[in-house]
Amino acid sequence: MDASIIRFDRYSQPSPHILSVGPRVALAITRGRVVQRLRPVLGRVFLIGTANDCDLVLGDLTFPEAYAYLFVQGTKVTIRWLGSGPELIVCDEPVETAELLHGDRVAFGPFELQVSIDSPSPPRPQRIQPSEAAELESSSDERPAQELNLIPARIRQTSAEDHADFHLLDDQEYS
Numbered sequence: 438m439d440a441s442i443i444r445f446d447r448y449s450q451p452s453p454h455i456l457s458v459g460p461r462v463a464l465a466i467t468r469g470r471v472v473q474r475l476r477p478v479l480g481r482v483f484l485i486g487t488a489n490d491c492d493l494v495l496g497d498l499t500f501p502e503a504y505a506y507l508f509v510q511g512t513k514v515t516i517r518w519l520g521s522g523p524e525l526i527v528c529d530e531p532v533e534t535a536e537l538l539h540g541d542r543v544a545f546g547p548f549e550l551q552v553s554i555d556s557p558s559p560p561r562p563q564r565i566q567p568s569e570a571a572e573l574e575s576s577s578d579e580r581p582a583q584e585l586n587l588i589p590a591r592i593r594q595t596s597a598e599d600h601a602d603f604h605l606l607d608d609q610e611y612s
Contacts, residue, residue: 461555462507462514464493467542468549478514483507497546499523504545507537514554516543 462478476493485493488502495504500522508515517534518525523546527535537543539554 460509460512460514462509463553464507464543464550465553466548467551468544469547470496478507478509481509483509495546495548497548499546514552518545522546 462483464476464478464483466474466476478492483493483506484491484503485495485505485507486503487495487498487500491503501519503519504522505516505518505525508517514537515534516525516527516532516537518532520533524531526532526544527537528541537552537554539552541552543550543552
């Protein structure tokens, strides 16, 4: 017997009341026991924790009722750790908050998620190691800086030439 649930409070709505706010975002659960592997992120805030009213309910009591949340604002998707429970790791780096891109992996405790965003962002840039950064700085050429310093002089010169040609044309037209 299928019976719909009747709610008597005046604020309940019979249909979903979540507005589309940006790109379609979903989390694919790649590590951890679950019934449903793909979880769509509906709305601006997606709460992760052990409380029954979380959008992703974790079945591990080492996590707090509210562990972390995703926030969708425009085309930007961020995740924020709420400070207790196992550390939050995004793309193999511990974070408190991070912007998520299509394909990013988010791990915490025994769980791992892969982020899917319908309008994929450019791939995450590779991080430069400190030794590589020192090499880049030491091999920098002063020529680009010199060329940048010459740009205002070239603009003034070109502008003066164009202005002189303009006056010559004006003089010829009126004579």
